[in-house]
Amino acid sequence: MKPPLLNLININKYFGDVHVLKDISFTIEQGEFLTLLGPSGCGKTTLLRCIAGLESVHSGDILLNGSSIKGIAPNKRNVNTVFQNYALFPHLNVYDNIAYGPRVKKSMKEAELKERVRDVLDLVQMLGYEKRMPHQLSGGQRQRIAIARALINEPAILLLDEPLGALDLKLRKHMQTELAHLQKKTGTTFVYVTHDQEEALNMSDRIVVIDQGKVQQLGSPRDIYNNPVNLFVTTFIGDRNIMQVEVLETKETHSKVKLGDNIVSIRNPKQHRLESGQAATLAIHMDKMRVSCDETPNALKAEVLSIHYAGSQIRMELKVDDKMITVVEYQKTDCECEIGDLVYVVWEDHGAILLPLEDSGVEREV
Amino acid sequence: MQTFKRNILAVPILVWIGLLVGIPLVFVFVLSFLSRDSLGNIIVQFTLENYQRVVDPIYLRVFLNSLLLALLTALVTLVIGYPVAYITANLEPKKRAFSIGLIMLPFWISSLLRTYGWMILLGNAGIINNVLLAIGVIDRPVPMMYKFSTTLIGTAYMLVPFMIVAIFNSVDKLDRSLLEASYDLGASKRQTFFNITLPLTIPGIAGGFTLVFIPALGLFYVSDLLGGGNTIFLGNLINTQVTRGRNRPLAAAFSIAMIIVALLVISLYSKVAKDDREGLFQ
Numbered sequence: 001m002k003p004p005l006l007n008l009i010n011i012n013k014y015f016g017d018v019h020v021l022k023d024i025s026f027t028i029e030q031g032e033f034l035t036l037l038g039p040s041g042c043g044k045t046t047l048l049r050c051i052a053g054l055e056s057v058h059s060g061d062i063l064l065n066g067s068s069i070k071g072i073a074p075n076k077r078n079v080n081t082v083f084q085n086y087a088l089f090p091h092l093n094v095y096d097n098i099a100y101g102p103r104v105k106k107s108m109k110e111a112e113l114k115e116r117v118r119d120v121l122d123l124v125q126m127l128g129y130e131k132r133m134p135h136q137l138s139g140g141q142r143q144r145i146a147i148a149r150a151l152i153n154e155p156a157i158l159l160l161d162e163p164l165g166a167l168d169l170k171l172r173k174h175m176q177t178e179l180a181h182l183q184k185k186t187g188t189t190f191v192y193v194t195h196d197q198e199e200a201l202n203m204s205d206r207i208v209v210i211d212q213g214k215v216q217q218l219g220s221p222r223d224i225y226n227n228p229v230n231l232f233v234t235t236f237i238g239d240r241n242i243m244q245v246e247v248l249e250t251k252e253t254h255s256k257v258k259l260g261d262n263i264v265s266i267r268n269p270k271q272h273r274l275e276s277g278q279a280a281t282l283a284i285h286m287d288k289m290r291v292s293c294d295e296t297p298n299a300l301k302a303e304v305l306s307i308h309y310a311g312s313q314i315r316m317e318l319k320v321d322d323k324m325i326t327v328v329e330y331q332k333t334d335c336e337c338e339i340g341d342l343v344y345v346v347w348e349d350h351g352a353i354l355l356p357l358e359d360s361g362v363e364r365e366v
Numbered sequence: 367m368q369t370f371k372r373n374i375l376a377v378p379i380l381v382w383i384g385l386l387v388g389i390p391l392v393f394v395f396v397l398s399f400l401s402r403d404s405l406g407n408i409i410v411q412f413t414l415e416n417y418q419r420v421v422d423p424i425y426l427r428v429f430l431n432s433l434l435l436a437l438l439t440a441l442v443t444l445v446i447g448y449p450v451a452y453i454t455a456n457l458e459p460k461k462r463a464f465s466i467g468l469i470m471l472p473f474w475i476s477s478l479l480r481t482y483g484w485m486i487l488l489g490n491a492g493i494i495n496n497v498l499l500a501i502g503v504i505d506r507p508v509p510m511m512y513k514f515s516t517t518l519i520g521t522a523y524m525l526v527p528f529m530i531v532a533i534f535n536s537v538d539k540l541d542r543s544l545l546e547a548s549y550d551l552g553a554s555k556r557q558t559f560f561n562i563t564l565p566l567t568i569p570g571i572a573g574g575f576t577l578v579f580i581p582a583l584g585l586f587y588v589s590d591l592l593g594g595g596n597t598i599f600l601g602n603l604i605n606t607q608v609t610r611g612r613n614r615p616l617a618a619a620f621s622i623a624m625i626i627v628a629l630l631v632i633s634l635y636s637k638v639a640k641d642d643r644e645g646l647f648q
Binding site for chain 1: 541543544546547548549550551552553554557561562565566
């Protein structure tokens with residue numbers, strides 16, 4: 001069988017006494033868009049820098065196409081990085097910036113180089129900007145040049161370190177789409193670092209959720225979003241209401257749980273087994289919930305505390321058995337309720353999930 | 367109103383500069399157009415004779431000596447100063463503070479004393495000759511004093527801290543991610559230094575060059591003590607004209623000529639600094 005493009009095996013990394021990467025292992029396949037997602041300081045950028053060769057690893061191994069690149073200097077690795085601040089050379093114009101890689105490696109004749117620079121500029125839609133200096137470009141344009149400068153080297157993997165972090169919201173959304181297109185068009189493997197869950201969910205084929213130097217979950221965006229495996233992923237991805245419940249009875253796909261005097265049926269987690277009588281955590285996406293005025297089966301009784309109209313959406317704060325929850329609805333249909341009313345909260349089945357209460361290893365304020 | 371309030375804070379400094387720099391400068395400028403009698407007294411009578419003597423071939427020679435000394439001093443301090451500044455800027459904070467301390471240490475001692483120190487080192491009966499004689503490398507003292515190169519050693523030694531500090535600031539300011547980007551794109555350390563580090567520290571080099579070149583034009587006691595007056599430099603000439611020659615108007619004319627050379631160098635520097643501000647050099 002063909003080895004994976006990149007194979008990370010038990011990577012450990014320390015900064016002084018701080019253990020920043022803990023036994024990280026996963027593989028990256030040819031042509032995929034993989035995102036390292038986590039809060040700031042979780043180690044995702046360090047991991048990216050280890051792949052680039054800009055940081056060394058203390059133990060473990062990194063295999064590129066089956067052979068170790070652990071001891072190989074960054075300038076000899078067939079991977080390229082798009083840096084967070086773009087790191088365009090300020091004294092070189094766009095053309096010379098892009099031509100930098102091939103020139104230092106002496107891998108092309110000037111004529112061929114000229115053509116290749118044209119190609120990559122075309123790819124990032126920046127033809128005609130060859131003579132501009134970096135300080136004459138906008139943030140989004142610098143971003144494109146930084147990508148072109150990396151892509152001209154035809155890296156086996158393109159590493160992107162929060163490349164959209166410095167852009168404004170509108171441009172960021174636009175660039176998300178463009179990056180995803182570019183990745184499909186070139187077929188280059190992208191490893192993308194971000195702390196923005198929306199970016200990760202939008203663009204990636206697979207997401208690696210990292211926290212405190214550990215891989216918390218690895219899966220497709222849909223999987224990560226709907227089937228979080230632990231409390232950290234549950235709270236980090238999406239906005240959820242978290243409630244403590246008691247498991248009454250557990251069946252193949254669903255369990256009956258008790259919250260105050262409500263008894264409801266909730267989907268079981270994939271990775272964990274629940275036992276009857278156990279306490280568990282119930283997590284429901286705020287935007288997968290709906291408020292109903294009439295008594296409905298499989299619903300939580302709640303009291304309306306406040307209602308906020310925010311453009312296209314309505315945010316409601318409700319009290320369920322002494323616990324505050326938030327419901328976000330995009331259109332108000334069935335129930336005209338007011339503050340103080342008693343209502344019933346229902347949810348889409350796949351928007352709710354149960355997790356064992358004591359979560360392994362993740363100690364964190366929720 | 368706001369600008370007025372802000373500007374009022376600059377008044378003490380402007381008064382200070384006006385008194386200590388402006389007035390003497392005007393005085394020297396006016397003096398350079400005046401005559402003197404045989405006793406050296408100033409006669410208030412306009413003349414261009416002083417400037418005619420400045421361009422006299424004999425004195426032009428002195429000019430060239432000084433320019434050469436200043437240029438060589440700047441080059442020597444650059445060659446010595448760049449590596450020191452580069453290494454210092456890349457040290458961890460504690461070692462870096464220590465290194466900067468060592469570079470600044472000589473300023474705590476009178477520069478005249480330090481020049482005498484070089485005489486004790488380099489003289490025929492000096493430390494270097496004595497040591498070499500004692501270990502048998504040479505059998506008679508090697509003359510090292512009273513040469514052009516001795517003066518060069520002295521001025522370079524005196525001015526090298528300015529070069530180091532100017533380049534240090536430039537290297538320190540350098541964005542490390544640019545160097546990482548260079549490695550990442552396949553450049554070796556050497557290629558990265560010549561393609562990225564060196565071009566981006568040109569403002570520091572230009573600053574250091576200016577800070578060294580201009581004082582090197584005028585330092586007179588170093589060439590008096592170490593050069594033994596064998597080569598005459600501008601500083602010596604001005605000094606001699608004021609003291610022994612009793613020709614202050616001529617000294618003033620030389621001073622003005624020197625200031626013009628210095629201004630030329632500064633204007634070159636400010637062109638580089640302007641490019642720097644425009645973002646060419648970060």
